[in-house]
Amino acid sequence: MSLIRPLVLGCALALSACATVAPQPKGAPAPAQAAQPAVAAAVPADDNLNAALWSQRAVEHDMIYEEVFRDAQAKLATALKDPTWDALPKDDRTTPISRKLKPAVVLDIDETVLDNSPYQVRVIRGGGEFNEADWAAWCKEAVARAMPGAVAFTQWAASHGIAVIYVSNRAKDLDEPTLRNLRQAGLPVSGPEAFLGLGTFVPDCDQVGTEKGCRRQLIASKYRVLMQFGDQVGDFVTVLANTPEGREKAIAPYRAWVGERWFVFPNPTYGSWEPAVFNNDYTLPREERRKLKIDALRDK
Secondary structure (H helix, E strand, C coil): CCCHHHHHHHHHHHHHHHHCCCCCCCCCCCCCCCCCCCCCCCCCCCCCHHHHHHHHHCHHHHHHHHHHHHHHHHHHHHHHHCCCCCCCCCCCCCCCCCCCCEEEEEECCECCCEECHHHHHHHHHHCCCCCHHHHHHHHHHCCCEECCCHHHHHHHHHHCCCEEEEEEEEEHHHHHHHHHHHHHCCCCCCCHHHEEEECCCCCCCCCCCCCCHHHHHHHHCCEEEEEEEECCHHHCCCCCCCCHHHHHHHHHHHHHHECCCEEECCCCCCCCCCHHHHCCCCCCCHHHHHHHHHHCCCCC
16 A cells, blocks of 8 residues: 555545634633533442353253252152151251151242342442342342242142242241242242241240241141252251351261252352351451452362
């Protein structure tokens, strides 16, 4: 290409640009400037972005849920026929197992049968963190979708005379919107007692934090629990020390139950696994908590 053309073109453009700026009389108002597009306030990076994206957009997420529920359903008939079959840990089996006890399956709600990823997305887009007020507001909307496979499994269990009981750390005062959401999502709800939320009174049992042990003991007094489902260790057994070591110790006696009596779902968005690595101290600044999480990673 000739060097003359770009030089000439450059000069022409420069002269054209100069010609468009006419000199203004002294004291005249400045020419109007073109409106500049507003720059959106930057939303800080959020560790939860990929987790929420995977939960909503990865087909692998749906495949895992469908696989787990389908596998559980295939094994449920066998469990139902065995009068000694029980999925409760020994500390929660306060009533001896017998044929007189009605069979039941026990399921956590959030990220087990209901998908709350839209709430996580709101938190990410807002640049904040989880808080009880916003969470309660989300629950009261009662619009969470059922997880893949959850409706088919629970409906099958209910149709075979197996009680479907939801044990959740949603506050007990969220029972009405929670039951409404479960029904609207197609999940079977036998009545108010089908939901045992945080704050459920259990006689002669001292509630420890958000642990579900007392509620499992209440279920044990009336039911033979065939299977438990959840996304957290605490959905299955009481965790006395929420440290990585304490969590491992809690499930150690029941490893063989996983995939037989206990069915676990992945939840990378939140859970007790996260504060376990920063001493459960949410008073620490967000960046300090993040540093401790990074320090807990292994590269070998």
